[in-house]
Amino acid sequence: MKALFLKPPAGLAFKNIVRDFVYGCWCNGRRIGGMQMPPLNDLYVATHARQSGIEVLFLDASMEPDRYGDLLNSRCADIFAVVLMSSTQSFRQDVATIRAIKDLNPQVRSILYGSHPTFMPEYCLKEDVVDYIVLREAEETIRCLLRAIANGEPVDREPGVGWRTAGGEIRINPARPLMNLDDLPIPDRSLLPEKVSYFNPVVKRLPYTTMQTSRGCPGRCIYCTSPAFYGNRYRLRSVPRVMEELREIVRIGYREVFFRDETFTVSRSRVREICEAMLSEGLDLKWIANGRVDMVDEPTMQLMKRAGCHMLKFGVETGEDEILKVYRKGATCDQAREAFRAARAAGLSTHAHIIFGGPGETQQTIDKTIRFVKSI
Missing domain, CATH: 3.40.50 (Rossmann fold)
Structure with a gap:
């Protein structure tokens, strides 16, 4: 059975x-x-x-x-x-x-x-x-x-x-304690449908797959379910375990990875360690990741680019700082503007996630957000 x-x-x-x-x-x-x-x-x-x-x-x-x-x-x-x-x-x-x-x-x-x-x-x-x-x-x-x-x-x-x-x-029953992520097996991608390419408009090379190197986020944004799922904890897989899965991904023929961490860039030292390991092993992979505008810098993004990253996705949410405060985002519009500038300078494409209709939203703040997104 x-x-x-x-x-x-x-x-x-x-x-x-x-x-x-x-x-x-x-x-x-x-x-x-x-x-x-x-x-x-x-x-x-x-x-x-x-x-x-x-x-x-x-x-x-x-x-x-x-x-x-x-x-x-x-x-x-x-x-x-x-x-x-x-x-x-x-x-x-x-x-x-x-x-x-x-x-x-x-x-x-x-x-x-x-x-x-x-x-x-x-x-x-x-x-x-x-x-x-x-x-x-x-x-x-x-x-x-x-x-x-x-x-x-x-x-x-x-x-x-x-x-x-x-x-x-x-x-x-009360929820189970959260796992040590290194105790999880590498997902068996042979279980996926044969000869199927999942569509994604931002992926550059097929076939592509997804992967997690961490779970949770240090942010406390009021609209996000991640803290409730993961208990306000940010957990990391060890870099050797991450590299083990990346090597397996390359071995079975994938050419691109979308890292589905809630916030891949929380620890810039760890991001650099992963990138340097990918470069030293010569892994032929393009990749995409999620970041926070207050948790990136230009030198790290330059290294990410060299290691195969071609896009960073950011939660910009709004072009109004007062609404960011309501959301408890912990970041500002100026930080978003700088993050997008630095990403472009590093040669990365960017993707802005936006929320319309949250607490404090008006037609004026919607218009302001549209102008802001166009400007960055």
């Missing part, structure tokens, strides 16, 4: 919607924000689960509709559990997907993890087809939960799990 790790079908109109573990569901439309991301968090969870001897079936149904159809036609006969990452935006669709699977095989146990189960666990468990939810960082909790389900063991003392008792009462 297998555990099915499923990225549900999205339908033709929404094929390139990204399911993000921390931030939920986002992006549609090829010309502006639309992109497709290899489902990295799903790969982490599935690869980690196999360390308990669980047989894993990984299926990105948005990319493999025929294979998904074959699974349904088999009535999910050899599946004992289905694991889905769910967000507020996708929750209703996810429930419908689980219901369709359970209609075919009522013995399948369902597990939801991600932003919606973390922030609204009771709401999720009110749905009769949702058997378990997992809070916050999911890898170790899902590994232990699947082992318990497979062995017919109780889950009532399993940290980070929510479930219903035989009498229908909802129970939510």
Whole structure:
């Protein structure tokens, strides 16, 4: 019997919607924000689960509709559990997907993890087809939960799990302590669909993949879910472990990496160590990363450029300093202007994330933000 790790079908109109573990569901439309991301968090969870001897079936149904159809036609006969990452935006669709699977095989146990189960666990468990939810960082909790389900063991003392008792009462256990990131396995990218290139308008070289070298962020921005997920902690994988995965990525044929760290540039000394290691090993990779405008400098960005970086993404948010204070961003418009200037001087492309409609927003501040973004 297998555990099915499923990225549900999205339908033709929404094929390139990204399911993000921390931030939920986002992006549609090829010309502006639309992109497709290899489902990295799903790969982490599935690869980690196999360390308990669980047989894993990984299926990105948005990319493999025929294979998904074959699974349904088999009535999910050899599946004992289905694991889905769910967000507020996708929750209703996810429930419908689980219901369709359970209609075919009522013995399948369902597990939801991600932003919606973390922030609204009771709401999720009110749905009769949702058997378990997992809070916050999911890898170790899902590994232990699947082992318990497979062995017919109780889950009532399993940290980070929510479930219903035989009498229908909802129970939510306290979240599991966060992991040492070096204890996570390198995600098994052979689980991804064969001969599929995920679309991304900012990637220069295909095939590309995603990767994490850290989790969390030292920022305390009021709009961001990262602190709630990761407990106001910033955790790093060791540089040798990062390099081990980068070498594996090159070995299996990837030509570009999008580092999906919330803030790759928190530790400039570590960024320099990674870049110098990439250069010394001659890794032929282009790459993209996320940064903060108050956590970059021109010499570091010059080194990043030499090591293969071609784009940095920044959360600019607004062109109004008073709104940045409301957001508790911890950065200023002047710092954003300088970061973009320095990035251009280093030869890097830039990407500005903007928020419209937050607390204190007016038509005047929206217009000011548009002018500001055009100016940087």
